Amino acid sequence: MSNQKKRNFQIEAFKHRVVVDPKYADKTWKVLEHAIHEIYNHNASGLSFEELYRNAYNMVLHKFGEKLYSGLVSTMTSHLKEISKSIEAAQGESFLEELNRKWNDHNKALQMIRDILMYMDRTYIPSNHKTPVHELGLNLWRDNIIHSSKIQSRLLNTLLELVHRERTGEVIDRGLMRNIIKMLMDLGSAVYQEDFEKHFLEVSAEFYKVESQKFIECCDCGEYLKKAEKRLNEEIERVTHYLDAKSEIKITSVVEKEMIANHMPRLVHMENSGLVNMLLDDKYEDLGRMYNLFRRVPNGLLTIREVMTSHLRETGKQLVTDPERLKDPVEFVQRLLDEKDKYDSIINKAFSNDKTFQNALTNSFEYFINLNARSPEFISLFVDDKLRKGLKGVSEEDVEIILDKVMMLFRYLQEKDVFEKYYKQHLAKRLLSGKTVSDDAERSLIVKLKTECGYQFTSKLEGMFTDMKTSQDTMQGFYASHPELGEGPTLVVQVLTTGSWPTQPSSTCNLPSEMSALCEKFRSYYLGTHTGRRLSWQTNMGNADMKATFGKGQKHELNVSTYQMCVLMLFNNAERLSYKEIEQATEIPAPELKRCLQSMACVKGKNVLRKEPMSKDIGEEDAFFVNDKFSSKFYKVKIGTVVAQKESEPEKQETRQRVEEDRKPQIEAALVRIMKSRRVLDHNNLISEVTKQLQQRFLPNPTEIKKRIESLIERDFLERDNVDRKLYRYLA
Amino acid sequence: MRKEDTVKLISAEGFEFVISKEAAMVSQTIRNMLTSPGSFAEAQHGEVTFPEISTTILEKICQYFHWSLQYASCHMTAIAKF
Numbered sequence: 001m002s003n004q005k006k007r008n009f010q011i012e013a014f015k016h017r018v019v020v021d022p023k024y025a026d027k028t029w030k031v032l033e034h035a036i037h038e039i040y041n042h043n044a045s046g047l048s049f050e051e052l053y054r055n056a057y058n059m060v061l062h063k064f065g066e067k068l069y070s071g072l073v074s075t076m077t078s079h080l081k082e083i084s085k086s087i088e089a090a091q092g093e094s095f096l097e098e099l100n101r102k103w104n105d106h107n108k109a110l111q112m113i114r115d116i117l118m119y120m121d122r123t124y125i126p127s128n129h130k131t132p133v134h135e136l137g138l139n140l141w142r143d144n145i146i147h148s149s150k151i152q153s154r155l156l157n158t159l160l161e162l163v164h165r166e167r168t169g170e171v172i173d174r175g176l177m178r179n180i181i182k183m184l185m186d187l188g189s190a191v192y193q194e195d196f197e198k199h200f201l202e203v204s205a206e207f208y209k210v211e212s213q214k215f216i217e218c219c220d221c222g223e224y225l226k227k228a229e230k231r232l233n234e235e236i237e238r239v240t241h242y243l244d245a246k247s248e249i250k251i252t253s254v255v256e257k258e259m260i261a262n263h264m265p266r267l268v269h270m271e272n273s274g275l276v277n278m279l280l281d282d283k284y285e286d287l288g289r290m291y292n293l294f295r296r297v298p299n300g301l302l303t304i305r306e307v308m309t310s311h312l313r314e315t316g317k318q319l320v321t322d323p324e325r326l327k328d329p330v331e332f333v334q335r336l337l338d339e340k341d342k343y344d345s346i347i348n349k350a351f352s353n354d355k356t357f358q359n360a361l362t363n364s365f366e367y368f369i370n371l372n373a374r375s376p377e378f379i380s381l382f383v384d385d386k387l388r389k390g391l392k393g394v395s396e397e398d399v400e401i402i403l404d405k406v407m408m409l410f411r412y413l414q415e416k417d418v419f420e421k422y423y424k425q426h427l428a429k430r431l432l433s434g435k436t437v438s439d440d441a442e443r444s445l446i447v448k449l450k451t452e453c454g455y456q457f458t459s460k461l462e463g464m465f466t467d468m469k470t471s472q473d474t475m476q477g478f479y480a481s482h483p484e485l486g487e488g489p490t491l492v493v494q495v496l497t498t499g500s501w502p503t504q505p506s507s508t509c510n511l512p513s514e515m516s517a518l519c520e521k522f523r524s525y526y527l528g529t530h531t532g533r534r535l536s537w538q539t540n541m542g543n544a545d546m547k548a549t550f551g552k553g554q555k556h557e558l559n560v561s562t563y564q565m566c567v568l569m570l571f572n573n574a575e576r577l578s579y580k581e582i583e584q585a586t587e588i589p590a591p592e593l594k595r596c597l598q599s600m601a602c603v604k605g606k607n608v609l610r611k612e613p614m615s616k617d618i619g620e621e622d623a624f625f626v627n628d629k630f631s632s633k634f635y636k637v638k639i640g641t642v643v644a645q646k647e648s649e650p651e652k653q654e655t656r657q658r659v660e661e662d663r664k665p666q667i668e669a670a671l672v673r674i675m676k677s678r679r680v681l682d683h684n685n686l687i688s689e690v691t692k693q694l695q696q697r698f699l700p701n702p703t704e705i706k707k708r709i710e711s712l713i714e715r716d717f718l719e720r721d722n723v724d725r726k727l728y729r730y731l732a
Numbered sequence: 733m734r735k736e737d738t739v740k741l742i743s744a745e746g747f748e749f750v751i752s753k754e755a756a757m758v759s760q761t762i763r764n765m766l767t768s769p770g771s772f773a774e775a776q777h778g779e780v781t782f783p784e785i786s787t788t789i790l791e792k793i794c795q796y797f798h799w800s801l802q803y804a805s806c807h808m809t810a811i812a813k814f
Contacts, residue, residue: 045771050780053761112770118761 025064028055029071035116036072039109040079052116065124072117076137080106080144088150096158099151100179103141110137142187146195155180159196160203166238167207178242185244197247201254204235208258216263220273222286228259229289252296261297268307275307279346287350301356309360312343316368320375329374333382337405340365366412374652376419379409383445384426391437399441407448415698417666418659420457425502427461431468432494432541453696463500471495478525491518495526496538508587509539509562512569539563540592548608551628558608559638563588563596568608571626579622594618599639605632606639663698667708670694675718675730683726739766740779741794743787755797756780 035052038044059068083102090098114121114133121133131139145151159180162172184192208231215224232255239248260267267290268275278286294300319325319339325332340361347357369375383406391399413419430436443465450458471494478493479485511519523535542562549555560568566586570577577585583593597618601611610627611618670693675681681689686709687702694700709728712718721727739756741749757763765774774780782790799814 039770045776046773047770048781049765049768049772049774050782053765054784108769112768112772115764115768118764 025059025062025067028059028064029067031055032059032068032116033071033075036075036079036113039112040105042105044112049116053118056117057119060120060124065120065128068117068120069124069130072113072133073136073140076113076140077144080140084145084148084151087145088148095154096176096180099145099155100176100183102145103179103183106137106141110134113137138187142191146184146187146191152195156195156199160200163200163238164203164207167234174241181242181244189244189246192244197244197250200247201250204251205254205258208255209262212259212263216266221267221270221275222273222278222283222289224263224267225286225289225293228255228293231255231259232293256293256296260293260300264294264297264300264303268303275304276311279308279311279343282342282346284346284349287346288352291351291354301354305357305360308357309364312361312364313367315339316364317371320368320372326372326374329378329381330385332378333406333409336365336369336409340405340408362412365409366414369409369412370414373415373656376413376415377422377652377655379406379413380419380422380426382406383423384430387430387437387441387445388435389437391441396440399438400444403441403445403448406445407452410449411452414695415659416453416457417662417697418656421502421655421659421662424461424464427464428501428541431464433543460500463497467496467500468494474526477529478522481525482521485518485521489514489518491515491522493522495535504538504540506536506538506540507589507592509537509566510585510587511537511539511562512566514569515565550608550626550630554631555635556630556632557636559636560600561596561639563592564600564639567593567596567600571609571624575625577624579618579620579624582624597624601627603639606637608637608639663700663704664708666694666697667700667705668712671705671708671712672717675728679730680721681728682724683728686728735778738778741790742779742781743785743790744783745787747787747790749790749794751794751797755794755801758797758800759793 032052032055035044035047038047056068059065083106087095087098087102110133114137117133124130125132130136146155159177162177166172181192181196184196211231212228215227219227232252235251235255236248239245239251243251275287275290277283278290290304291301294304316339319332319335325335343361347353347361351357372378386402386406391402394402410416410419427442430442436442446458446461446465449461474495475492478491485491510516519537526535527533539562544560544562544565546558546560546565546568547555548558548568558568563586566588567582570582570585574581579597582597583590586593588596597609597611598616599606601607601609601618601624602616607627608630610625610629612623612625613619615622667690670690671686674686674689674693687705690705691700691702709718713720716731718728719731721729737753738750739753739762741751741756743749753766757766762780765772765780768775785793796814799812803811
């Protein structure tokens with residue numbers, strides 16, 4: 001395109017009817033003012049939208065926007081003042097209805113006005129930074145109606161009155177409430193909060209303060225919580241029905257504070273119905289309710305947890321130190337398991353498996369189980385009882401469940417090495433007397449212990465099982481190679497590896513000649529196949545089955561210990577034997593001999609021997625005869641089975657001592673390990689490191705550790721630093 | 733088309749253009765006129781008079797409405813020149 005064309009291009013101004021009439025603006029405004037009046041008087045039908053729109057458009061176009069706008073403001077204001085009077089005049093009930101009706105009218109009118117004045121809304125208002133029509137209408141309503149002195153407080157009081165009536169059980173017009181509240185919300189959140197919500201919360205707080213005081217005087221804990229829950233749900237429902245959703249959190253925290261937080265200690269410790277009673281009576285529903293309500297307030301759950309923990313520790317401590325309970329270890333452990341089950345189910349059902357509560361439970365159990373130093377022994381006895389007879393006929397899954405529960409208790413023990421010692425003893429007795437109910441159950445428990453504590457813990461136990469198996473094979477081999485022995489007494493030998501089995505010093509015992517010959521044959525057979533080994537007979541751990549015929553011809557099969565067998569065999573060659581004679585012949589040590597004679601002569605139903613005199617105790621001068629009048633309804637009679645019992649005092653001391661002895665090398669090993677890697681370490685850190693390493697097995701005593709350190713220093717494993725006496729150095 | 737779906741636009745000279753409501757509502761102003769809550773005359777009779785708009789202009793406006801409707805839904809496909 002050339003420049004010339006550009007020059008000739010002209011745009012004509014749009015030809016519009018230009019008004020020169022000075023009163024034009026007034027005339028136009030009059031039309032609009034009239035229209036607004038008609039709209040407010042519900043007389044708008046018949047008005048021409050187009051005409052009004054055009055008039056407003058023209059006013060703005062001809063720069064009379066200011067006049068239009070201010071005219072609008074004053075017209076609306078005067079209408080609103082009239083409306084305000086009519087609302088004030090409304091009596092009683094109809095006050096809110098009138099307000100609601102007028103509000104709806106106003107909104108409708110406002111929309112119509114805005115539609116007509118759309119052009120001004122879009123052009124004049126933004127460029128002159130005025131409030132848009134709709135917002136203007138709301139603001140004018142707010143200023144002239146809501147904040148009018150006569151209406152403001154009356155509105156608030158009416159609303160609060162209605163809420164109060166609903167709280168006391170009356171039914172109110174919720175639709176009307178919703179509309180009024182919505183009106184306040186539409187006017188802006190500042191209006192809603194200042195003119196309603198703030199006061200609503202204050203009044204509610206007052207109301208609930210009074211109500212909670214009333215309830216707590218007359219209700220017990222469970223009832224009170226029910227009421228509190230009900231009120232809380234009511235408030236939430238109230239919000240959904242006719243309040244702003246944002247108010248929910250505010251009103252619920254008011255209720256929580258007044259009804260729950262302020263009365264928490266009193267509720268929890270209430271006599272006869274507080275938390276402790278609920279725990280004792282397994283009141284799952286009440287406990288669940290308490291959990292849900294307290295969860296909402298700060299420190300709520302903490303309070304529950306603390307009370308539960310202290311109660312549990314108290315109960316546990318009583319359980320564990322009650323002398324009555326201590327008489328029966330199996331019962332003792334069963335009670336512990338029952339207590340654990342009870343609380344597990346409470347935490348599960350009422351506290352929704354909350355981890356912090358589980359931890360509190362674990363801590364409490366750890367605390368009181370270890371208050372009784374005999375807990376490891378008792379747990380082992382419990383397992384022993386179960387494996388001997390308790391698990392007979394129980395399904396495999398149930399067996400697993402019981403063993404898992406026992407493992408849980410085991411975890412709480414601090415002195416796991418004590419448990420190991422007892423368990424070994426009891427296991428040995430079970431294996432040797434062949435009294436275990438289920439091999440699978442035994443092995444299952446070993447596996448669980450291995451998972452828990454590592455290979456070291458269970459290696460010896462597994463060794464014991466291996467020995468039993470190997471012995472079976474050895475016996476088969478022995479009889480296979482000596483077929484001529486099939487006629488005589490049957491010998492069953494268990495060959496035990498010394499390291500794996502609990503050591504017991506064996507005492508002297510003269511076996512009857514038939515037996516000793518057989519034993520020698522076995523010894524030579526065994527040493528023939530296994531060179532370089534030494535066999536020593538543990539006569540204190542064996543048993544024997546003997547066939548006996550008594551005076552009247554009654555035959556019985558007797559199951560006796562080895563010692564008892566030796567004593568009885570003597571009576572094959574003698575009618576009467578004195579205590580001294582028996583002692584000489586058998587060379588069994590006195591206390592053992594007395595015990596075995598007692599069980600054969602003084603126990604009803606097992607008195608295969610007769611003693612003169614018939615006293616309970618064995619005296620040096622007593623004489624013994626075979627009891628020809630012996631009778632029993634059973635063919636097989638068991639005498640003197642070696643059952644695992646809880647230890648007597650001296651035995652207990654002895655075991656404890658052995659445990660302490662065993663701990664010394666373990667502490668030393670840990671010390672050396674730590675020092676070897678650290679090279680230099682100070683006293684306190686060393687103690688804490690050692691404790692940490694050993695805590696899986698037991699809790700070492702710091703004084704003991706100190707002694708071990710001294711011992712290591714003497715043996716030149718460690719040395720003290722010359723300058724800092726608290727520092728230790730490793731000597732390679 | 734049924735009567736309820738149409739609206740009559742009347743020009744300054746008195747020409748009546750009967751078009752569908754949907755087309756007329758392309759204009760926000762006409763939309764407000766017809767849907768405003770008050771019972772304005774326009775909505776009641778279904779007629780809108782434009783005393784200041786000439787017939788030729790009004791005709792063009794109606795054409796614009798229909799053109800706008802036609803291409804309201806599709807995005808970039810060939811839009812005819814208006």
